[in-house]
Amino acid sequence: MGADNAALDLSGMQRAVRWYPPAYDIRVEAAPIPQIIDPDDAIVKVKLAGLCGSDLHIYRGHEDVDSELTCGHEIVGEVVALGPSFRADATGRPELYSTLRVGDKVVSPFTVSCGECHFCRIGFTCRCIHSCLFGIPTLPGGQAQYVRIPKAGGTLFRLDGLQSPSAGLSNLADSSLILLADILPTGVFAAMQASQHPKVASLLAGKPYPFGGGYVPGGSVSHGQAATALQPDDRTLTIGIVGLGPVGVCATVSLLDILAGLEASQGLVFQVVAIDPLESRRNKLQAVYDTIEPSWKGSGRFTVAAVEGGKKLVQEWTNGAGCNAVLEVVGNNSALTLAYDIVRPFGIISSVGVHQEPPLPFSGRDVYNKNVSFDFGRCPVRAMFPIALEILLKRQDVFGGVGTEASLIDRIVSLDQAVEMYKLFDKGQCGKILFDPWV
């Protein structure tokens, strides 16, 4: 691959989806093909670009942006040009600086991450000191034929030449791979923040808190004189998901995958309730769930519910105690409030929704009195890639299709349809859209 790009003329113009302030103004127009402007840059020919719920923040004019921009931050494509930093002797830098080649297939996370700063080294890649979101005025996005990737040796994830999971990789459609750019890793992150938290990890390990979740001073001290022994009920975990848009579906499937792995090895029982006020979203998740092979669903309970029904179910399932953890995948205060309402004392709220200006809807007494833990913020997509890729490969029954009742991707369209698709997506009248810039 890549041979046909050798003679590409990258000096001209391309088609791109552009947004103009103040709001709701999408134009598909000619724009310059991006050029290498920094030695660490790569130019990627876009195979598919996603339309994401967070594109709507810009679209609706909620982001205080006052100049036009090229939209999009979900990108799968092929490298067509590399800056001078990419060379065989680029040692001591992220691996791709010495190994990435023109023609390699890549996915880009929705933010730039250098791979070299403290935050990147320890896996907090979305807070890279060079972090920059694609699809803002200073960094044109991926809803175009070509996109410039800054710090590309750190930012990009190469799909060619992967060792461990490469067996199934060549079978994956681009429409499946693009889920790695944002929404699947974000779903994995939401689920892992909950499952790794010490207040949950103790229960998973079958040891009373704080003896199951990390370093304990003294090490050998026991719960001592404390309580009656753990009972079977104590190994039943109840987890809620609030918000069943595309990221919520990814979070649910990721959660089920994590729980299936834990249940098999440790005899745990899980109860999952997935909540959304919109019937279309509930139906989508139910259809997704119905496609999953039964052996992988575990022995616990799984129910999709509307808001009041979900609250009631949590009460019934837990004798009023509430969920051990809630994944908040919406990004507004009514979702956070619902998460708080259904979480139990010493529960976790893993919030990956993109929140805006309003103050958090909790008093200090609310959070003190319930011993709530919160994990907020953006997914470090680049760091979550390997885990998300394993789930993507394993769950092609969920993540492999396009345009079916159970598929996450609604349709693949031309850039020319962008104006219409933004309108439909904004009104909730279509599912997840991908743009193919070459049709």
Place this chain on the structure above:
Amino acid sequence: MGADNAALDLSGMQRAVRWYPPAYDIRVEAAPIPQIIDPDDAIVKVKLAGLCGSDLHIYRGHEDVDSELTCGHEIVGEVVALGPSFRADATGRPELYSTLRVGDKVVSPFTVSCGECHFCRIGFTCRCIHSCLFGIPTLPGGQAQYVRIPKAGGTLFRLDGLQSPSAGLSNLADSSLILLADILPTGVFAAMQASQHPKVASLLAGKPYPFGGGYVPGGSVSHGQAATALQPDDRTLTIGIVGLGPVGVCATVSLLDILAGLEASQGLVFQVVAIDPLESRRNKLQAVYDTIEPSWKGSGRFTVAAVEGGKKLVQEWTNGAGCNAVLEVVGNNSALTLAYDIVRPFGIISSVGVHQEPPLPFSGRDVYNKNVSFDFGRCPVRAMFPIALEILLKRQDVFGGVGTEASLIDRIVSLDQAVEMYKLFDKGQCGKILFDPWV
């Protein structure tokens, strides 16, 4: 021991510190000696009772209490009567129902915990379904000669007959043991919430997030193509403490103990900055720190600072990144705001301060943009007892004294001085006070 109690007449009156609404009205007066009213009750003869910062919430009339009460929730004493549930054949219940005897020395946590409900079994003892705080109208507190302990087989911690750490136990003064009732476990809890959180635990384990902090689906997948290798700087953790009252001192010493254990085994380097606006509190912590044996202090940095100096120091120490974790040990919004200001992206705020009605001082965007994690709430004292006891035994250089510049306990006084002591304590004109009801 206990023989001298055999003939005790528990039917009469005792001396007690009583609070009257609406505020600032403390009276030392005669009150009935509490009686066994439930089979699970114990009556404890109080050796010492503490005056705690959170007693001031009641004192100042901030708790919406409209009837008088007996104050105090820090209790060390001796069992003088047991309800009928305490008998040798009380199997299947918490151990103390079959083993506790009249005459045993005990510490009571500041809340009741049955030891039998789901929350108690898994260590979340402060959210026991029978939870009740000592020192409210319906449960008279410990600033008296006798106190009734509900669900005593679950609530109490017996100091006699302990196996593992009992070597040094008989040497501990009651004025040291009473720290177990609230403030030392709360300090341990503040420190452990930070050190066990996956975002910190990954760094402690020397693995990029999320591979160092708990179950990872797929297990063997690596960070893959991601970043340059971890560097020595990545093993340097910076932790802040906001608030240096008695609990803040306990949190600091507990944190240093946890860090010393980690550093010795894993070659980590720690930087700790302890912040309080009050000079007297800073001086107390500095004096405490100066008494600690040097071999235990580790090779990192430790500085006590005022607010602006502390903020500046964090900037300098971390090249502007901020603290990996901040322990918030105050319980108001200015402390939470300071904690947020000095924590780095992907940092932890472990908040054990008792917060009141005001809304949390953060917008959704604040917490999303910094990927902040919060652990809020009350310490499960009963579950933290064994760990706190080990630290108490180890750190008698800090926790053993009374009335010295470096001791946590300022003085031990008669109940008759309660009116004056509440006034002084409310104005910050004395340190931690203990009442001896028998002088």
